[in-house]
Amino acid sequence: MGVRKIQEARLAGSGMYTNSQMRNREVRKYCKLDEQTEKLLKLAVEKWDLSARAYFRLIKVARTIADLAGKEDIDPSNMAEALQYRQTN
Amino acid sequence: MLVKVRSVANVGLESVPIEVEVDVAEQGFPGFTIVGLASKAVEEARERVKTAIKNSGFDFPPKKITVNLAPADLPKVGVAYDLPIAIGILAASQQCPILNELDSIFYGELSLDGSLRATKGVLLVGLFARRSSIFVPVESANEAAVVDGIAVFPVRNLKQVVDHLTGAKKMEVLKHIEVEELVGEELVDFDLAEVAGQEMAKRALTIAAAGGHNLLMWGPPGTGKTMLARTLPGILPPLLPAEALEVTRVYSVSGMISAGETIIRRRPFRAPHHGVSAAGMIGGGSNPLPGEVSLAHLGVLFLDEMAEFPRTVLEALRQPMEDREVEIVRAAGHVRYPAGFSLVGAVNPCPCGYLGHPRRECKCTDKQIRKYRAKMSGPILDRIDLHKSTGGRNK
Numbered sequence: 001m002g003v004r005k006i007q008e009a010r011l012a013g014s015g016m017y018t019n020s021q022m023r024n025r026e027v028r029k030y031c032k033l034d035e036q037t038e039k040l041l042k043l044a045v046e047k048w049d050l051s052a053r054a055y056f057r058l059i060k061v062a063r064t065i066a067d068l069a070g071k072e073d074i075d076p077s078n079m080a081e082a083l084q085y086r087q088t089n
Numbered sequence: 090m091l092v093k094v095r096s097v098a099n100v101g102l103e104s105v106p107i108e109v110e111v112d113v114a115e116q117g118f119p120g121f122t123i124v125g126l127a128s129k130a131v132e133e134a135r136e137r138v139k140t141a142i143k144n145s146g147f148d149f150p151p152k153k154i155t156v157n158l159a160p161a162d163l164p165k166v167g168v169a170y171d172l173p174i175a176i177g178i179l180a181a182s183q184q185c186p187i188l189n190e191l192d193s194i195f196y197g198e199l200s201l202d203g204s205l206r207a208t209k210g211v212l213l214v215g216l217f218a219r220r221s222s223i224f225v226p227v228e229s230a231n232e233a234a235v236v237d238g239i240a241v242f243p244v245r246n247l248k249q250v251v252d253h254l255t256g257a258k259k260m261e262v263l264k265h266i267e268v269e270e271l272v273g274e275e276l277v278d279f280d281l282a283e284v285a286g287q288e289m290a291k292r293a294l295t296i297a298a299a300g301g302h303n304l305l306m307w308g309p310p311g312t313g314k315t316m317l318a319r320t321l322p323g324i325l326p327p328l329l330p331a332e333a334l335e336v337t338r339v340y341s342v343s344g345m346i347s348a349g350e351t352i353i354r355r356r357p358f359r360a361p362h363h364g365v366s367a368a369g370m371i372g373g374g375s376n377p378l379p380g381e382v383s384l385a386h387l388g389v390l391f392l393d394e395m396a397e398f399p400r401t402v403l404e405a406l407r408q409p410m411e412d413r414e415v416e417i418v419r420a421a422g423h424v425r426y427p428a429g430f431s432l433v434g435a436v437n438p439c440p441c442g443y444l445g446h447p448r449r450e451c452k453c454t455d456k457q458i459r460k461y462r463a464k465m466s467g468p469i470l471d472r473i474d475l476h477k478s479t480g481g482r483n484k
Contacts (some may be wrong), residue, residue: 003299004299007300018429018447019300020301021301052470054471057302057472057474060474061302062474063300064302065296082474083295085296085474087305
């Protein structure tokens with residue numbers, strides 16, 4: 001699975017190997033969100049009253065989805081897919 | 090005469106040097122005492138060592154023998170001190186020289202016939218040894234073969250070590266194996282393509298496997314939740330060399346590496362039954378051993394019928410899910426084990442299983458459903474990144 005290689009290379013030297021292992025600091029560093037994606041995420045957080053933990057976890061999942069698609073940056077469709085898996089009730 | 094032999098105690102995943110001091114005194118009433126906070130298993134070493142020495146064709150000196158395991162205030166558990174104690178007695182009674190191997194570490198359980206039995210924790214001993222030699226049971230020796238810069242002597246029996254020390258017949262050093270040679274091979278035996286339908290769930294599973302995220306699958310019985318989860322070992326990537334060492338350390342102290350095996354190459358997939366106790370899940374015992382969360386480190390912890398697990402067991406997962414390690418505190422001390430697993434759960438939507446099923450009717454009352462759902466608390470659900478229904482309705 002090449003997608004693990006992408007993550008490994010990104011996190012090389014940190015003792016971490018996968019997106020799920022990233023701490024908030026790495027999330028901020030490696031998961032830049034464009035304006036539209038950020039807006040989508042903020043909207044969801046507000047609407048569903050999501051926790052800060054959920055916020056960071058969503059970005060990490062979106063990062064993996066973008067990696068699976070071989071994309072450098074997270075785009076709104078990646079975030080939308082990540083949001084669709086979030087439990088909201 | 091007094092002789093000192095080096096050995097190692099494993100406390101959790103940490104190794105502590107142990108000096109096995111053996112004194113065979115000419116004066117005094119014949120006897121054999123072990124001091125230094127020895128547990129029952131260590132106390133019993135007296136009988137094993139005595140018989141093994143005799144059965145290997147050596148003399149057990151009929152003198153006053155005192156063994157001290159230093160540092161004396163650290164509790165000693167396990168059977169790995171048999172070999173250093175036996176070597177110490179033989180050296181102190183001038184049946185074999187030890188001078189040339191003062192730096193060597195001796196570690197292993199003796200059988201009554203003088204042969205060595207597989208002993209847990211050999212990889213940790215190897216990692217601790219750094220540049221010196223280790224004498225370990227042949228069946229467990231391969232674990233240490235991956236460690237750089239040490240000489241591993243695989244010991245079949247006590248006589249072999251004595252012959253090596255006297256120079257009568259030198260033992261051969263185990264061939265070093267590079268971790269890189271062992272990992273990286275594809276070990277796929279189950280493929281997502283074999284699962285019919287459930288495209289959406291397969292996608293969620295792929296994301297979870299790719300990024301190591303947590304996944305919960307909801308659905309009526311027979312919609313393939315367990316089947317999907319079982320495909321995970323097949324689609325998970327092989328362990329990286331550094332990861333393989335981390336995983337093998339945990340399995341080595343648990344004594345879960347089969348005889349002759351080197352390192353764990355497959356990503357762990359643990360599927361404990363819902364009858365598991367909190368100690369079994371998190372780790373525990375008076376001398377705490379790793380639990381399921383640590384055995385699943387860098388792999389998957391699969392909880393089938395997640396709502397059937399005792400609530401206390403599920404809640405205990407919260408801390409390791411966040412910190413990726415567990416600290417187990419007991420009166421005797423505390424140990425830390427890694428617990429970086431990704432959680433994959435499968436649950437029915439209600440006790441009868443058919444809530445929201447397109448054709449079958451759900452027989453549960455609202456109260457039953459609420460009680461069932463309440464088993465999995467908000468904090469646990471908040472830590473699960475991917476929620477996926479495998480059919481029926483998910484809320």
